[in-house]
Amino acid sequence: MALPTMEIARQSATRGGITGALPPKDDFQVTKLIDVSKCIGCKACQTACLEWNDLREPVGVNVGVYDNPHDLTENSWTLMRFTEWDNPETGKLEWLIRKDGCMHCADPGCLKACPSPGAIVQYTNGIVDFNKDACIGCGYCIKGCPFNIPRISKANEKAYKCTLCVDRVAVGQGPACAKACPTQAISFGTEAEMKALAAKRVADLTSRGYKKAGLYDPPGVGGTHVMYVLHHADKPEAYANLPGNDVKISPIVELWRGATKYFGMGVLAVAAGVGVLHHMVMGPNKVTTHDEEEGKRIKEGT
Amino acid sequence: MAQSGGGYTPQVSRYTTGARINHWVTAISLILLAISGLALFHPSLFGLTALFGGGALTREIHPWIGVFLFFSFSGLFFRFWKLNLWNRDDNRWMANLPAVMKGDEEKMPEIGKYNAGQKFVFWGMSILIIALISSGIVIWDKYFYPYTTIDQKRVAVLIHALAGIGAITVWIVHVYAAIWVRGTISAMTKGSVTAGWAYRHHRKWLREEASKDRASSTPAQ
Numbered sequence: 224m225a226l227p228t229m230e231i232a233r234q235s236a237t238r239g240g241i242t243g244a245l246p247p248k249d250d251f252q253v254t255k256l257i258d259v260s261k262c263i264g265c266k267a268c269q270t271a272c273l274e275w276n277d278l279r280e281p282v283g284v285n286v287g288v289y290d291n292p293h294d295l296t297e298n299s300w301t302l303m304r305f306t307e308w309d310n311p312e313t314g315k316l317e318w319l320i321r322k323d324g325c326m327h328c329a330d331p332g333c334l335k336a337c338p339s340p341g342a343i344v345q346y347t348n349g350i351v352d353f354n355k356d357a358c359i360g361c362g363y364c365i366k367g368c369p370f371n372i373p374r375i376s377k378a379n380e381k382a383y384k385c386t387l388c389v390d391r392v393a394v395g396q397g398p399a400c401a402k403a404c405p406t407q408a409i410s411f412g413t414e415a416e417m418k419a420l421a422a423k424r425v426a427d428l429t430s431r432g433y434k435k436a437g438l439y440d441p442p443g444v445g446g447t448h449v450m451y452v453l454h455h456a457d458k459p460e461a462y463a464n465l466p467g468n469d470v471k472i473s474p475i476v477e478l479w480r481g482a483t484k485y486f487g488m489g490v491l492a493v494a495a496g497v498g499v500l501h502h503m504v505m506g507p508n509k510v511t512t513h514d515e516e517e518g519k520r521i522k523e524g525t
Numbered sequence: 526m527a528q529s530g531g532g533y534t535p536q537v538s539r540y541t542t543g544a545r546i547n548h549w550v551t552a553i554s555l556i557l558l559a560i561s562g563l564a565l566f567h568p569s570l571f572g573l574t575a576l577f578g579g580g581a582l583t584r585e586i587h588p589w590i591g592v593f594l595f596f597s598f599s600g601l602f603f604r605f606w607k608l609n610l611w612n613r614d615d616n617r618w619m620a621n622l623p624a625v626m627k628g629d630e631e632k633m634p635e636i637g638k639y640n641a642g643q644k645f646v647f648w649g650m651s652i653l654i655i656a657l658i659s660s661g662i663v664i665w666d667k668y669f670y671p672y673t674t675i676d677q678k679r680v681a682v683l684i685h686a687l688a689g690i691g692a693i694t695v696w697i698v699h700v701y702a703a704i705w706v707r708g709t710i711s712a713m714t715k716g717s718v719t720a721g722w723a724y725r726h727h728r729k730w731l732r733e734e735a736s737k738d739r740a741s742s743t744p745a746q
């Protein structure tokens with residue numbers, strides 16, 4: 224597969240870098256397609272992720288559910304989330320398993336929120352990656368992310384999440400999770416290829432009675448470079464609270480990292496400017512000789 | 526303090542040594558907070574993090590200075606709050622604000638130790654610092670991450686940024702007033718002002734101080 228060299232399209236806290244548009248989506252943008260209907264929840268992908276990235280998750284505690292660990296962590300960048308879902312239409316219990324992790328949004332909330340130049344980058348192929356050398360550990364990316372993905376490491380106070388195996392992709396390999404999956408529930412390729420594959424899978428699922436099967440590629444974040452094939456695409460929330468199809472960066476975050484930034488700098492500049500102008504026009508407010516004489520009279524009681 | 530002939534200016538003491546130390550410690554913390562906060566607020570100011578030894582150290586130290594400021598400012602608050610209660614003179618001072626801005630204080634009512642502008646700075650800072658510490662703790666992920674939801678943290682970080690801008694604006698007003706009204710700064714450096722300054726800007730307070738002097742002075746003096 225011909226992959227582009229890793230060129231940076233946008234980076235955090237950089238003039239123009241936040242508003243600059245990605246090059247048009249073309250055959251060079253990559254996508255990871257997760258077919259939820261094929262996943263058997265074996266967690267090979269989770270293990271492959273730890274292996275490839277040389278990470279270890281401490282042994283945890285079993286609380287009677289399959290999710291292990293209980294949440295994404297600074298080490299576990301991907302996590303199988305299991306839901307026992309009562310399908311109200313069929314009255315049947317369905318076991319929904321979703322591989323959670325960074326969605327690699329085309330319009331990444333983390334990148335918008337990050338205050339440190341270059342700590343978050345988006346490559347021209349669509350991969351969003353954290354650069355730990357520039358990360359200051361403030362956690363603003365957590366506030367920016369609409370999918371609740373980044374985690375701050377307790378060991379070094381840096382933010383971590385799925386890199387979409389950018390180091391493998393750069394040399395023409397697919398992500399470790401995709402390679403490890405025994406059912407080929409995880410595929411990787413260009414965006415066009417993956418969308419074509421998804422269309423086939425959706426057609427198959429529909430023919431087998433999943434009338435609402437579809438692709439999860441939420442437009443509110445500009446689409447994502449990790450997409451799901453869902454058998455119930457009309458109910459993403461059923462899959463361990465996957466945000467709805469209308470998910471977008473929180474308006475509060477947009478306000479904080481947008482208008483507030485300009486408004487704040489403006490207010491400070493105006494305050495300082497008015498001070499300078501006032502002094503130039505009015506001159507200093509000086510104590511006069513008359514004031515001194517009167518003041519002395521009162522002070523000395525004469 | 527006696528100078529040659531008629532140039533002799535009596536001083537009126539305005540701040541104790543304790544109050545002055547308290548003030549300057551607070552002032553330094555506020556400036557450090559403003560610099561470290563602004564560095565994270567706007568990308569063009571991120572370079573200011575170098576003053577604190579880099580971005581990570583800036584992020585680490587800022588909330589601690591905030592906690593320190595909170596206690597230091599509380600000291601000032603309890604020293605001065607009574608004298609900053611609003612009274613009728615303040616309404617008249619506000620009504621005459623345009624004249625005040627022209628430095629034309631002749632027609633103003635006599636003012637006690639603080640005028641309405643100073644009271645505005647006092648209460649403005651008090652409210653903003655409470656907003657800053659409360660919102661600051663919510664976004665202090667290192668120690669308080671589990672106690673709030675991400676949505677609450679989003680609101681808190683917005684409030685914190687706005688309150689920070691507010692506090693820095695009030696600080697600009699405060700510093701400008703001290704510079705524009707000549708003779709003010711000695712109140713916080715030496716602890717005293719000239720009687721002429723007191724007569725011009727805080728005549729009621731000057732009268733009170735003068736009568737206190739006489740009440741405490743012995744007949745032999």
Ligand code: HEM
Pocket residue numbers: 338361555558559561562563565566567583584585587588589590591592594595653654657658660661662664665666682685686688689690692693
């Ligand atoms: C009164 C002085 C203060 C000023 C002027 C100030 C200002 C700021 C500003 C402008 C930011 C950046 C927000 C943004 O990026 O939009 C910030 C961040 C922050 N402030 Fe404050 N702040 C003050 C006091 C406090 C206090 C009292 C706390 C209390 C714990 C605090 C905790 C934080 C935290 C945790 C952050 C996030 C970055 C970090 O971890 O340092 N601040 N502050």
Ligand code: SF4
Pocket residue numbers: 235333336337338339342343353357358359360361362363364365373381382
């Ligand atoms: S924690 Fe790191 S990556 Fe996340 S916003 Fe802060 S500096 Fe950026």
